[in-house]
Amino acid sequence: MASVSSQPQFRYTQPPSKVLHLRNLPWECTEEELIELGKPFGKVVNTKCNVGANRNQAFIEFADLNQAIAMISYYASSSEPAQVRGKTVYLQYSNRQEIVNNKTTADVAGNVLLVTIEGQDARLVSIDVLHLDHVKGIISNGSLVHREKENMCVCLLSLTLPLSSLLFLTYLLFLPFRLCFSFLLHVFSAFGFVHKITTFEKTAGFQALVQFSDAETATSAKSALDGRIIPRYLLSENISPCTLRITYSAHTDLSVKFQSHRSRDYTNPYLPVAPSAIDGSGQFSLGLDGKKLEPESNVLLASIENMQYAVTLDVLHMVFSAFGPVQKIAMFDKNGGLQALIQYPDVQTAVLAKDTLEGHCIYDGGFCKLHLSYSRHTDLSIKVNNDRSRDYTIPNPAMVNLQPSTLGQQPVQAMGGPAAHQYNGTSYASGLQQPTMPPQPSGGWASTVLAVAQQSMPVQMSNHHPYVPPSSMPQTNPGMMRMPGQGGVPPAAAGGAMPPYRSNQM
DNA sequence: AGCACA
Secondary structure (H helix, E strand, C coil), X not given: CCCCCCCCCCCCCCCCCCEEEEECCCCCCCHHHXXXXXXXXXXXXXXXXXXXXXCCEEEEEECCHHHHHHHHHHHHHCCCCCEECCEECEEEECCCCCCCCCCCCCCCCCCEEEEEEECCCHHHHHXXXXXXXXXXXXXXXXXXXXXXXXXXXHHHHHHHHHHHHHCCHHHHHHHHHHHHHHHHHHHHHHHCCEEEEEEEEECXXXXXXXXXXXXXXXXXXXXXXXXXXXXXXHCCCCCCCEEEEEEECCCCCCCCCCECCCEEECCXXXXXXXXXXXXXXXXXXXXXXXXXXXXXXXXXXXXXECCCCCCCHHHHHHHXXXXXXXXXXXXXXXXXXXXEEEECCCHHHHHHHHHHHCCCEEECCCEEEEEEEECCCCCCCCCCCCCCEEECCCCCCCCCCCCCCCCCCCCCCCCCCHHHHHCCCHHHHCCCCCCCCCCCCCCHHHHHHHHHHHHHCHHHHCCCCCCCCCCCCCCCHHHHHCCCCCCCCCHHHCCCCCCCCCCCCC
């Protein structure tokens, strides 16, 4: 019979199909290139590219079976292999008879875009791609899209980026969503009001659905951004290039139940913030679901584990100010350990701080690990401002104020606190430095404090005393809060990474 | 380099 008794190790004996399976494609491969490849052999009626975990497989469907056979036969005997962009492509009959679920070459325009960040290291992109200084470049020099305002991204990144360098485990789990998300919001808002965004992770990297008002807006964004390569200089050197791939989604209205770190509904700022949104898999130290019984609060209870180093009021203030203005802090001893109550003006900020910081250590090396829960308090009563408790909302005449009256939140007195005098080395340098801005400490635990500072506020902490609270943050927030074309971004919309600014929304 | 589906 025709049984060729083929060798078992290779399966050349796929039965013919109108559909061909291609592999070893360059991941940038487009449908157009697939059509070009198949056109000499017949009419390509459908394609599907960027298939598989590496996005390097594809399917071509011919109108007629004989055309598929012609293509297979040709390349089976050709000395020139099939190629796309100079890369050899391997062909075989697909084990299916038609391509399913594909947008034909003319995919239907809709108001929702499916955005994929393609690339071998796509999942790393959102961590590393958006260097603070470079985000401006992304927009201002037109590498991705022309845009005049970039405050939002910049602010977000200033908070989140240095954290990634600390390689906190939990951060790796949810920070990408956050950054990716804000990046997308930022870029796509240039084309019109973004109603909703959902992001999700796939094996190949990140995807997002971006919902515009109408298909026209979506189309303009798609045509401007599809295929854009995220500029090389934005990537860490060990990250391979990544591309934005944009198609139309079949969705017309995304279902966003919560404002979370992976989904936002900008049409409904009153949508509840999902406390579970980022702890779905990100938290490891405390119970996941059992803990949700705890009602959210604007006041956090922090307990500090493994406290090898002193944790001062100022350190806490610094750490927690990264998420919004800290109104009050009260520290106290309990069960032989240190605890603190940190009060924010709103629940959202507290949620963000809690979700972000929970389980993390203030100092490298696993020291001073934070455990956070919601307090039942809503307004702390601070009797006296001292080194254990402070009300930052009341003016303090004794304070050293680097930027007076810029924020409702006032800096702690850098000179008055006991910590300020721990640095004896400042005196010799005082001729060069402002007295209120001693040089950065080096070595010892002070440097680990600095790590915390950079983690929270990289910009302003880069040249300030680590104990000085972030009152010197560049005042770019007004621009951030009114995104062009955006009616108003809820605080939580800041990719979950609210800079330490006053938020008067919600 | 070996078969898809936000």
